[in-house]
Amino acid sequence: MRRIGLEVLERVLYPVIPVVVTAEHQGRVGGMFAAWWMQASFTPPILAVAIAPERYTYKLVRESGVFAFNLLDFKLVDKAPFLGDVSERLLPGKIREAGLNIMRGEVLGAPLIAEASAAVELELVKVVEAGDHDVFLGEAKAVYTVDDFRGGMWSLETYRPLMYLGRTRRPGPVYRVYLTPRGWEKREIEFAGGKLKPLAEKRVRLISRVEEAVKASSNMEEAVDAVRRILYEEGLDPSDAEYLVEDALRRVKSYRREGQSRS
Structure with a gap:
């Protein structure tokens, strides 16, 4: 091996x-x-x-x-x-x-x-x-x-x-x-081929917007409020905000761990 x-x-x-x-x-x-x-x-x-x-x-x-x-x-x-x-x-x-x-x-x-x-x-x-x-x-x-x-x-x-x-x-x-x-x-x-492609692309954009909002927020409450506004703008359920913020926080932590391990 x-x-x-x-x-x-x-x-x-x-x-x-x-x-x-x-x-x-x-x-x-x-x-x-x-x-x-x-x-x-x-x-x-x-x-x-x-x-x-x-x-x-x-x-x-x-x-x-x-x-x-x-x-x-x-x-x-x-x-x-x-x-x-x-x-x-x-x-x-x-x-x-x-x-x-x-x-x-x-x-x-x-x-x-x-x-x-x-x-x-x-x-x-x-x-x-x-x-x-x-x-x-x-x-x-x-x-x-x-x-x-x-x-x-x-x-x-x-x-x-x-x-x-x-x-x-x-x-x-x-x-x-x-x-x-x-x-x-x-x-x-x-x-995500054919008619599913725009939906997959929209999901990627949504995740990116959420992550940027979380990075720009100073606390959890602020992050959730910011993501609720994003969901509202996208015509989605604002009650999903806490789940999306939690996901983004974990990814941000993962990026930081990767950066530390490489430095």
């Missing part, structure tokens, strides 16, 4: 089977692909997932205390940009925009993707800060699968797990690379 840079650690750990984390608050259903997840306990059955505060799903899970994991089949790979590249904050109803449907879990009433191959209803039990992400720990209350799962194991006769290999790098268009282990079929899908 040879030593490589820590900046590509994430890519070394791929491929992974990502889950779509779904949640609902005040009638708003959202979801996002999450590659950083794991089972953390047998008894009780605890699953964990890392989500950054800027993600709209972060707010939904925090506010509702109920969420779900959804596993998708590779046949749904074309839906991936809606789930991984754009925010529910900027595209309300993005799951339905992707052509997917929502069903309700039988125990917690959590929103599940009806076309998923498996889903788990989770009740939030703890949130642990971990750098620029928080780790959400949820106790599984119910699990649902298609018929391919039987005898305590996937038969993989019809289910083709959707796996994620990472993004290509600039210059040039950025593609997310997905694959499935059955024959190792591979697809490259342009990041």
Whole structure:
């Protein structure tokens, strides 16, 4: 082996089977692909997932205390940009925009993707800060699968797990690379391509504006007020301000740590 840079650690750990984390608050259903997840306990059955505060799903899970994991089949790979590249904050109803449907879990009433191959209803039990992400720990209350799962194991006769290999790098268009282990079929899908591109660009601009507002503020209250004004100008929900400020503060701290380590 040879030593490589820590900046590509994430890519070394791929491929992974990502889950779509779904949640609902005040009638708003959202979801996002999450590659950083794991089972953390047998008894009780605890699953964990890392989500950054800027993600709209972060707010939904925090506010509702109920969420779900959804596993998708590779046949749904074309839906991936809606789930991984754009925010529910900027595209309300993005799951339905992707052509997917929502069903309700039988125990917690959590929103599940009806076309998923498996889903788990989770009740939030703890949130642990971990750098620029928080780790959400949820106790599984119910699990649902298609018929391919039987005898305590996937038969993989019809289910083709959707796996994620990472993004290509600039210059040039950025593609997310997905694959499935059955024959190792591979697809490259342009990041936020087509009609999703303006929404992805708007999200980048919003994050940049928020970060600049946080840097220019002398305290938390001032930062939140400034970001509320930005959200209002963008036609977005001002109540998201605290989450966006928290995300920006962590990124600013990260930049400072990087600068100190290089000096």
